[in-house]
Amino acid sequence: MVREVIQPAEAETLAEGFKALGDPTRLRLISLVAAHEDAEACVCELTEPVGLSQPTVSHHLKILVEAGILSREQRGKWAYYRLVPDTLNTLAALITSPAS
Amino acid sequence: MVREVIQPAEAETLAEGFKALGDPTRLRLISLVAAHEDAEACVCELTEPVGLSQPTVSHHLKILVEAGILSREQRGKWAYYRLVPDTLNTLAALITSPAS
DSSP, rough: OOSSSSOOOHHHHHHHHHHHHSHHHHHHHHHHHHGGGGGGEHHHHHHHHHHOOOHHHHHHHHHHHTTTTTEEEEEEEEEEEOOOOHHHHHHHHHHHOOOO | OOOOOOHHHHHHHHHHHHHHHHSSSHHHHHHHHSSSSHHHHHEEHHHHTTOOHHHHHHHHHHHHHTTTTTEEEETTTTEEHHHHHHHHHHHHHHHHOOOO
């Protein structure tokens, strides 16, 4: 875990990722996207499970896209969201113990 | 990654952990603690590398202790901090791709 001292510039970027994950609704949203058919979902499929309005869910999804945690693809009327494994694995590697 | 849908109560706890990591100074502090001799450090050894006052560093360390990311042990005048691998591994597992 944390194999070397994180430099200030790198810390800024990494902290943005963790900050995006630091919200219970956003954590639930990424788990819902990952668990959804074909590992992608549109806002229309996420509002009911989290019990929030579409604008609120869209706001959370936007934060996750800006942090590079979700990708967004517009298809017709809806945008579809998927996880970005590289971003999540980079964050995970930072806090994973070498012994684990 | 995110093998099943995260339930609301669990999401609250997990989000607290990620929120504590969502700050560049706190990320640098955990990397400094991990890289320090014997993988522990006191405030007195952390202020200079991060270039912040002792009260500010103590504030950040307190947030990390409250999130279960650092443990704190008072020894004489100083408190010594260590990483808590279990907490960090739980957070990492949540966002690690099974394929990685």
